[in-house]
């Protein structure tokens with residue numbers, strides 16, 4: 001695996017790959033890699049000649065300084081894991097390399113409702129930062145295909161819109177959620193949980209699965225209320241539980257009215273913020 005820290009060196013290498021007709025698949029990450037990330041890299045390898053992964057803890061998408069400070073960083077382990085799945089190129093820049101002129105975004109895109117609800121409502125400025133960094137990374141890597149996880153449902157929906165708004169030639173591929181043994185969606189933040197709570201956090205997936213089981217018997221508002229109550233137990237603090245249309249992210253009143261429905265949730269578990277989702281239907 002080749003490791004690049006400088007944009008100019010990475011670009012030069014990728015240009016030579018592209019000039020020989022090689023396709024580039026790109027998975028952006030913030031490190032602290034787990035099986036979910038590795039599934040993205042494996043897909044980039046299956047579908048492209050050259051797989052590129054970036055590790056960059058992007059400061060502009062953290063709305064709380066303390067969250068950025070405690071974000072896990074395990075660079076040596078990440079490098080070993082990437083080598084183990086055969087990743088071709090790792091880009092690991094420092095903030096000055098990515099934001100040479102400071103961190104203000106000159107990318108002003110109108111995402112309509114997409115960045116106002118759920119994560120957007122609870123993490124002001126978060127998606128502006130995500131769009132800014134993904135756009136910057138795409139300018140640098142210019143991949144044929146971009147790989148993101150379904151766990152961040154709202155994130156990939158916004159990035160998909162960004163690709164359309166910027167007339168990008170990159171295709172987005174969304175990879176399924178990878179779960180721990182008891183059902184908790186894999187996340188870099190899971191290591192911040194105590195072993196006991198990490199196991200108990202399977203309650204989140206259990207609640208999503210129950211919502212799906214009951215979706216024909218109850219209205220979305222009733223499903224939401226039941227889910228919220230189930231998640232409102234000691235050490236857990238549900239922030240939102242929404243049942244939304246999968247493309248517009250608008251709340252759904254009657255499931256039969258839509259073809260694509262998703263339940264999305266954010267829960268604080270002992271100060272660690274976890275998100276997850278389940279596709280209820282996609283016709």
Ligand code: PAF
Nearest residue numbers: 028029030058130133152
């Ligand atoms: O999902 C993430 O890890 C980040 O939001 C991303 C897409 C790498 C941008 O910093």
